Each structure stands twice: as C-alpha cells, then as structure tokens.
Amino acid sequence: MTEYLLYSKRCWIDDQIIEATIHIKDGLIVEIYKGQKIDRLSDTIDVKDKTSSSMSPARDVEESEIYFYDNNNLIIMPGIIDVHVHINEPGRTDWEGFETATKAAALGGVTTLVEMPLNTSPVTTNVEAFEIKKKAARNKLHVNCGFYGGVIPGNTDAIEALIKAGVFGIKGFLIHSGIDEFPHSNKQQLEEICPILAKYDVPLLLHCELETDEELPPISDPKSYQDYLHSRPPSWEINAIELAISLQNKYKCKVHIVHLSTAEALDIIHQQKLKSKGLTVETCAHYLYFNAEQIPDASPLYKCAPPIRDKANNQKLWQAVKDGQIDFLASDHSPAPPEIKLLNEGNLSKAWGGIAGLQFTLAALWAANEILTLEEFIPLLTAQPAKFIGLDQSKGSIKKGYHADLTVWDDEEYFTVTQEMVAHRHKESPYVGEKLKGKVVHCMVDGKFVVQNAKLDQLNAGKLLLKKYEND
Ligand SMILES: [Zn+2]
Structure with missing residues (x-):
C-alpha cells in the first residue's frame, strides 16, 4: 500500500493555516506533524521525493513505498x-x-x-x-x-x-x-x-x-x-x-x-x-x-x-x-x-x-x-x-484518523475557463470564458491521488456512501 507524506507551509488544521506534514496510509490520515517538514520516516529507508527529478518509486521496495510531496506554499485542505x-x-x-x-x-x-x-x-x-x-x-x-x-x-x-x-x-x-x-x-x-x-x-x-x-x-x-x-x-x-x-x-x-x-x-x-x-x-x-x-x-x-x-x-x-x-x-x-x-x-x-x-x-x-x-x-x-450530512467524524477536517480526502490548491493562480477544460459531459457552462481564481493541483480521495498535477490520475477511488441512522 502506498503511503504519502504531504507537506505545505499552509495546511488547514484545527481551524488554522499552519505549516505541517500529513502522513497518509491505508486511506487515512495517520499522523500530522505540525510545524515540521518531514520528508522521511525514521523506520523507513525509502522515501521518494516527488518534487525531485526521480518521479517513480523504486519498484523493489514492495511493502513501504512512501512518497514525499513538497507542496511548498499551496493550500492543503x-x-x-x-x-x-x-x-x-x-x-x-x-x-x-x-x-x-x-x-x-x-x-x-x-x-x-x-x-x-x-x-x-x-x-x-x-x-x-x-x-x-x-x-x-x-x-x-x-x-x-x-x-x-x-x-x-x-x-x-x-x-x-x-x-x-x-x-x-x-x-x-x-x-x-x-x-x-x-x-x-x-x-x-x-x-x-x-x-x-x-x-x-x-x-x-x-x-x-x-x-x-x-x-x-x-x-x-x-x-x-x-x-x-x-x-x-x-x-x-x-x-x-x-x-x-x-x-x-x-x-x-x-x-x-x-x-x-x-x-x-x-x-x-x-x-x-x-x-x-x-x-x-x-x-x-x-x-x-x-x-x-x-x-x-x-x-x-x-x-x-x-x-x-x-x-x-x-x-x-x-x-x-x-x-x-x-x-x-x-x-x-x-x-x-x-x-x-x-x-x-x-x-x-x-x-x-x-x-x-x-x-x-x-x-x-x-x-x-x-x-x-x-x-x-x-x-x-x-x-x-x-x-x-453527519459525516463530520470522518470527513471535512484534517485530523488524525480521518479519511484522507484532501484538496491541494493554489489560491493565487488565475485561469480562464475554456471548453476543453470542462470535464462535465456537456461543455456548455456559464463559467466558460470567465477568469476564475484558485487552481486545484492535487485531489486525493481515500488516500489515492485522483488528480495529480491538475490531471486525472488514479481513477475509481470513490466510495458509495450510505448514511447509518441510530434509530435503525
Ligand atoms: Zn438542485
């Protein structure tokens, strides 16, 4: 199972924007290192730096492929x-x-x-x-x-x-x-x-x-x-x-x-x-x-x-x-x-x-x-x-034990919407031609990068969610 260390100077944690490294494993946020840039874990030897030129992991390391993402100043929320x-x-x-x-x-x-x-x-x-x-x-x-x-x-x-x-x-x-x-x-x-x-x-x-x-x-x-x-x-x-x-x-x-x-x-x-x-x-x-x-x-x-x-x-x-x-x-x-x-x-x-x-x-x-x-x-x-929707005990916040559903975005970047960008089935939208602000760079669902560097990557990561009621 792939693990990730996501670092940014600006992570939304405990209602504050702080520097942190978030450790993701098995679809969950397993650790949060506040105020720290952690690019390797002490008990592992092989953390791959996704920001360096070597983008692919060493395939011989079966059990613990850990990728480090330095998101610098992007927002992780x-x-x-x-x-x-x-x-x-x-x-x-x-x-x-x-x-x-x-x-x-x-x-x-x-x-x-x-x-x-x-x-x-x-x-x-x-x-x-x-x-x-x-x-x-x-x-x-x-x-x-x-x-x-x-x-x-x-x-x-x-x-x-x-x-x-x-x-x-x-x-x-x-x-x-x-x-x-x-x-x-x-x-x-x-x-x-x-x-x-x-x-x-x-x-x-x-x-x-x-x-x-x-x-x-x-x-x-x-x-x-x-x-x-x-x-x-x-x-x-x-x-x-x-x-x-x-x-x-x-x-x-x-x-x-x-x-x-x-x-x-x-x-x-x-x-x-x-x-x-x-x-x-x-x-x-x-x-x-x-x-x-x-x-x-x-x-x-x-x-x-x-x-x-x-x-x-x-x-x-x-x-x-x-x-x-x-x-x-x-x-x-x-x-x-x-x-x-x-x-x-x-x-x-x-x-x-x-x-x-x-x-x-x-x-x-x-x-x-x-x-x-x-x-x-x-x-x-x-x-x-x-x-x-009553899922605030597992989603909607960056907390230890919560689902690793994360969005990494650049709040400073402007872009103009073109029809080619639109992934809806139909490309017509009133937003086409509009100059918007805030570019999504990565999007992680349950610990998988569905979007990486603004492009679709690991698909089928979504789960069908059913609500459980106490009165059942
Ligand atoms: Zn409606």
Missing part, C-alpha cells in the same frame, strides 16, 4: 464536500452521468458529493429506485458519492424504507420541479412525512419557491432575462421558507433550505435560527458569482430557479455567508444537453433551468469573494457540509 449535485444517471445519462460528473468533481477539488433524487429515471422516491441508482453508480465513482431520497405526492409509505436504506435526506418541491415524474408536494403531504424525518433526525431538503396570489408582470419577451427574473419573485421564496419554518416548529424536524437566492428571506431565517438549531441554509456559487445586471438576454446558460438576482441582493448573500447565516456553499450542478438548454433559440421560458458548474465551485467562489478570509471560506466547503 480537506476535500470539498458538495451536497447538492444532479448527476441524472440512470435514465438521463446523456445529461451527465456518474463517470463524467465524478471526474469533473475531482478536477474541481470535490472529494465527496451527494446526489439529488430527481432528473434520474426512475426518480429516487422508493427503495427499488434507490437500488437501481446504486447499481448504476457501480464502478463509475471517482469521488465519494451519497444520495438523497425524494418526497412526491403518494410516497409517504416509502420514506422510512428510503431512510433505512441510507439516504442522507429527503428532498421535496413546492413548485413544479421541471421533471414530470417528480411532482411537487403540498403542505399536507409534507406534514405526513415530517414525523418520520423527526424520528430519524433526517433533514427535509426543500426547494423553496411557492407561488403567491401576487399578480406578476407578464413576460413580454421570453428572451429577456429581466422578464424571467421578475417571473420568479423573492416573495415566492419567502412564502416557501415560511411554510418550511412552520413545519419545523410543528414537527421539530431538521429543515434545509437549498439554494437560497433572495436576501429578503435572511431576516426570517435569522429569527428561526435563534429558535431552532435544526434549520440550515445553503447558497450556490452561481448566486454569488453572477449578477442579473451582467446576464445577457437570450442566454439560457444562466437560467436556474430560483433565479440569479441583482448585485445588491447578492452582496447581501455574501454578507450572510460571512455572518454564518448561510451554513455552507454548494454547486447545485444541474446540467442538461445543449438542445434542451435551447442555446440557439434563447427562449428562457422554455429552456431547461439548471447551471452546470460542479468543476468550478471553488475557483468561482474564490474569484468572486471580496469579504471572506481564507479561514472563513474553507469550512463553508468542507467542515460545514460534512456536519450537515
């Missing part, structure tokens, strides 16, 4: 945990798929992701469908992957079995999901499942848009981004979040607001957080990177729901991230073939809504960031999402 990803396999593998998504994830420094229950066929709303999805993922995971189950009208009886089968949460909608097989729920349906979720302490993940009686301005031009923006107002998000909060107060269940877009909801979120620890909120890279003012008309690449709002709103989101009101950041990677995005036609009413960005979350956020320190930024992609 826990691998990114992206808990909001749509992979669309099986059933819509032509939209993305495990193979392409998990390669793109690794290249972007993501070592663990959690996959959403819709966009696949069948949708993951019962155990049979979950089994089909797990089978589809077999031998295709280059990073770790867990799953959510879904709530739709009529599947209340399937929820407990899905939880026992190991999903990390139950996702529901309050408005058309975009996928006919995954219809949205009403309050009564959610009330049926909340006691089950409370029993197992499983989060209800809600797409928070719920239509109101408010009369909206008509869409005069389906190519106009402003018209699209006004068709999905902040009041819909607030309406849904109020419902989510009422469910939480009544049933004492965990509720997670996915992809918060409007800053107008921050006040009610804040009030609820004072009352309940069970409310969590995420926002996504595209809401923080792009602003409505810059989005051209007739460009469905930027279409998502809820929509990307104006700069003043998005600056308030950044502040809420800094203040800890938003718990963590995710991609909501939701790719689709260009034909469905209607890139030529540019019709925002008809085009598929969803942003392809899994590979670029880190670099987009770091490029757009003006207010977070590195110390504030790193946990939003690592320890915080690990805590949300």
Whole structure:
C-alpha cells in the first residue's frame, strides 16, 4: 500500500493555516506533524521525493513505498464536500452521468458529493429506485458519492424504507420541479412525512419557491432575462421558507433550505435560527458569482430557479455567508444537453433551468469573494457540509484518523475557463470564458491521488456512501 507524506507551509488544521506534514496510509490520515517538514520516516529507508527529478518509486521496495510531496506554499485542505449535485444517471445519462460528473468533481477539488433524487429515471422516491441508482453508480465513482431520497405526492409509505436504506435526506418541491415524474408536494403531504424525518433526525431538503396570489408582470419577451427574473419573485421564496419554518416548529424536524437566492428571506431565517438549531441554509456559487445586471438576454446558460438576482441582493448573500447565516456553499450542478438548454433559440421560458458548474465551485467562489478570509471560506466547503450530512467524524477536517480526502490548491493562480477544460459531459457552462481564481493541483480521495498535477490520475477511488441512522 502506498503511503504519502504531504507537506505545505499552509495546511488547514484545527481551524488554522499552519505549516505541517500529513502522513497518509491505508486511506487515512495517520499522523500530522505540525510545524515540521518531514520528508522521511525514521523506520523507513525509502522515501521518494516527488518534487525531485526521480518521479517513480523504486519498484523493489514492495511493502513501504512512501512518497514525499513538497507542496511548498499551496493550500492543503480537506476535500470539498458538495451536497447538492444532479448527476441524472440512470435514465438521463446523456445529461451527465456518474463517470463524467465524478471526474469533473475531482478536477474541481470535490472529494465527496451527494446526489439529488430527481432528473434520474426512475426518480429516487422508493427503495427499488434507490437500488437501481446504486447499481448504476457501480464502478463509475471517482469521488465519494451519497444520495438523497425524494418526497412526491403518494410516497409517504416509502420514506422510512428510503431512510433505512441510507439516504442522507429527503428532498421535496413546492413548485413544479421541471421533471414530470417528480411532482411537487403540498403542505399536507409534507406534514405526513415530517414525523418520520423527526424520528430519524433526517433533514427535509426543500426547494423553496411557492407561488403567491401576487399578480406578476407578464413576460413580454421570453428572451429577456429581466422578464424571467421578475417571473420568479423573492416573495415566492419567502412564502416557501415560511411554510418550511412552520413545519419545523410543528414537527421539530431538521429543515434545509437549498439554494437560497433572495436576501429578503435572511431576516426570517435569522429569527428561526435563534429558535431552532435544526434549520440550515445553503447558497450556490452561481448566486454569488453572477449578477442579473451582467446576464445577457437570450442566454439560457444562466437560467436556474430560483433565479440569479441583482448585485445588491447578492452582496447581501455574501454578507450572510460571512455572518454564518448561510451554513455552507454548494454547486447545485444541474446540467442538461445543449438542445434542451435551447442555446440557439434563447427562449428562457422554455429552456431547461439548471447551471452546470460542479468543476468550478471553488475557483468561482474564490474569484468572486471580496469579504471572506481564507479561514472563513474553507469550512463553508468542507467542515460545514460534512456536519450537515453527519459525516463530520470522518470527513471535512484534517485530523488524525480521518479519511484522507484532501484538496491541494493554489489560491493565487488565475485561469480562464475554456471548453476543453470542462470535464462535465456537456461543455456548455456559464463559467466558460470567465477568469476564475484558485487552481486545484492535487485531489486525493481515500488516500489515492485522483488528480495529480491538475490531471486525472488514479481513477475509481470513490466510495458509495450510505448514511447509518441510530434509530435503525
Ligand atoms: Zn438542485
């Protein structure tokens, strides 16, 4: 088994950036040498320096091949945990798929992701469908992957079995999901499942848009981004979040607001957080990177729901991230073939809504960031999402005994995204052409270098993650 010694002047350990050498063995972090550059272990004779010209190990040393990596000033941090990803396999593998998504994830420094229950066929709303999805993922995971189950009208009886089968949460909608097989729920349906979720302490993940009686301005031009923006107002998000909060107060269940877009909801979120620890909120890279003012008309690449709002709103989101009101950041990677995005036609009413960005979350956020320190930024992609999915005892931090899921990146390097760089199945993404900051150099999953020197290397390192509940 290959062992590694990873050194950097800047490792994210115990909530500090410090010099350290991290010893990796059998997929685990077995030792951390703080403040020290350790390029060999006393009881071994053959540590290979990966930074010198001799890149290959001596093959005659069978048992203990130990490689030393001097990462100098690069950041070594826990691998990114992206808990909001749509992979669309099986059933819509032509939209993305495990193979392409998990390669793109690794290249972007993501070592663990959690996959959403819709966009696949069948949708993951019962155990049979979950089994089909797990089978589809077999031998295709280059990073770790867990799953959510879904709530739709009529599947209340399937929820407990899905939880026992190991999903990390139950996702529901309050408005058309975009996928006919995954219809949205009403309050009564959610009330049926909340006691089950409370029993197992499983989060209800809600797409928070719920239509109101408010009369909206008509869409005069389906190519106009402003018209699209006004068709999905902040009041819909607030309406849904109020419902989510009422469910939480009544049933004492965990509720997670996915992809918060409007800053107008921050006040009610804040009030609820004072009352309940069970409310969590995420926002996504595209809401923080792009602003409505810059989005051209007739460009469905930027279409998502809820929509990307104006700069003043998005600056308030950044502040809420800094203040800890938003718990963590995710991609909501939701790719689709260009034909469905209607890139030529540019019709925002008809085009598929969803942003392809899994590979670029880190670099987009770091490029757009003006207010977070590195110390504030790193946990939003690592320890915080690990805590949300209940894996914070083994992932999301660099600690002795934790899984060796690590991302090594250069926080100073700028790069412009080209289509050739994109490892998603489809190369169209609003990030193409954007100048981002923060290059992923190495990405290690369970002690294997899936990405080495910014190139894919040891594949199939990912594990299928199943959640274990105490009430099982
Ligand atoms: Zn989503």
